[in-house]
Amino acid sequence: MEKILVIGASGQIGSELTTALRKVYGNENVFATDLKPPHKDVLESGPFEVLDVLDNKRLIHFVIRHKITQIYLLAAVLSGNAEKLPIHAWNINMESLLNILDLAKEVRDIKRVFWPSSIAVFGPTTPRELTPQLTVMEPNTVYGISKLAGERWCEYYHIKYGIDVRSLRYPGLISYKTEAGGGTTDYAVEIFYDAIKTGTYECFLKQDTYLPMMFMSDAIQATINLMQADSSQINIRGGYNVGGISFSPREIAEQIKKHIPNFEITYKPDFRQKIADSWPKSIDDSVSYRDWGCKTNILIEEMTEIMLNGVREKFKK
Numbered sequence: 001m002e003k004i005l006v007i008g009a010s011g012q013i014g015s016e017l018t019t020a021l022r023k024v025y026g027n028e029n030v031f032a033t034d035l036k037p038p039h040k041d042v043l044e045s046g047p048f049e050v051l052d053v054l055d056n057k058r059l060i061h062f063v064i065r066h067k068i069t070q071i072y073l074l075a076a077v078l079s080g081n082a083e084k085l086p087i088h089a090w091n092i093n094m095e096s097l098l099n100i101l102d103l104a105k106e107v108r109d110i111k112r113v114f115w116p117s118s119i120a121v122f123g124p125t126t127p128r129e130l131t132p133q134l135t136v137m138e139p140n141t142v143y144g145i146s147k148l149a150g151e152r153w154c155e156y157y158h159i160k161y162g163i164d165v166r167s168l169r170y171p172g173l174i175s176y177k178t179e180a181g182g183g184t185t186d187y188a189v190e191i192f193y194d195a196i197k198t199g200t201y202e203c204f205l206k207q208d209t210y211l212p213m214m215f216m217s218d219a220i221q222a223t224i225n226l227m228q229a230d231s232s233q234i235n236i237r238g239g240y241n242v243g244g245i246s247f248s249p250r251e252i253a254e255q256i257k258k259h260i261p262n263f264e265i266t267y268k269p270d271f272r273q274k275i276a277d278s279w280p281k282s283i284d285d286s287v288s289y290r291d292w293g294c295k296t297n298i299l300i301e302e303m304t305e306i307m308l309n310g311v312r313e314k315f316k317k
């Protein structure tokens with residue numbers, strides 16, 4: 001019987017990954033933890049506890065008490081916020097990962113570990129169109145540096161200690177259940193909230209800033225496919241490229257206008273423009289498709305409809 005620990009279960013990915021994992025493994029077998037209160041769907045569907053991933057003692061007691069067999073570590077400081085507090089972000093992003101990798105080394109009941117990397121591992125010298133799995137990676141953001149280092153640590157613990165740790169280079173993730181959390185791609189979440197709340201949005205990126213994105217349900221399915229694949233299928237122990245869809249603020253605004261004709265967008269680029277300009281415009285995820293069957297189902301039109309309906313429902317508009 002799998003016993004799964006989700007760390008960071010109150011965040012954008014964690015909120016939806018927890019409920020998806022509970023559908024697969026059973027509500028009582030997926031333990032949601034975070035420092036922040038959970039989304040109601042997480043709270044109402046199974047166990048939740050406050051847990052600090054940096055509190056080693058509590059972590060090991062939790063893992064042994066619940067006979068945890070898989071850990072999904074989702075706690076991280078995202079790109080925009082990381083630039084404001086570089087050393088704090090580095091410490092959180094790296095110490096949390098190393099705690100979990102060490103735990104998996106010591107507690108052999110832990111069979112698999114998931115850790116989210118990001119397209120932020122790529123930098124301004126990386127080819128930006130259809131960025132390949134293996135290429136030049138010189139990230140110049142705190143978040144990207146921590147994700148690149150994290151990928152190397154994951155591979156190190158796999159080779160040296162046989163830890164079955166797996167990772168995806170998530171693009172920008174789009175969902176409506178939780179509000180945006182300080183990322184550079186989060187304009188693509190904020191825009192839907194503001195379109196419903198005020199009918200206008202001031203975008204912090206230029207109108208033609210293309211970034212790789214993915215609707216949350218595709219990201220969750222890719223994560224579950226990766227983690228359920230046989231170990232022999234996993235040839236990449238850093239992070240697998242996952243591509244999704246690429247669009248610009250102007251394009252997403254045009255999609256929204258098909259539903260809200262009077263919607264207006266203005267552009268006021270801030271420090272996150274430089275981050276976005278250092279990232280790929282689109283991703284080649286053919287290696288993921290070859291190894292474990294990564295697929296993108298939700299395209300920009302359907303995503304727009306789901307997001308507008310989801311935010312409306314949330315604000316009952």
Ligand code: VAH
Nearest residue numbers: 078079118171183184185
């Ligand atoms: C961020 N949403 O913007 C995250 C993501 C690819 C970017 O990792 O920081």
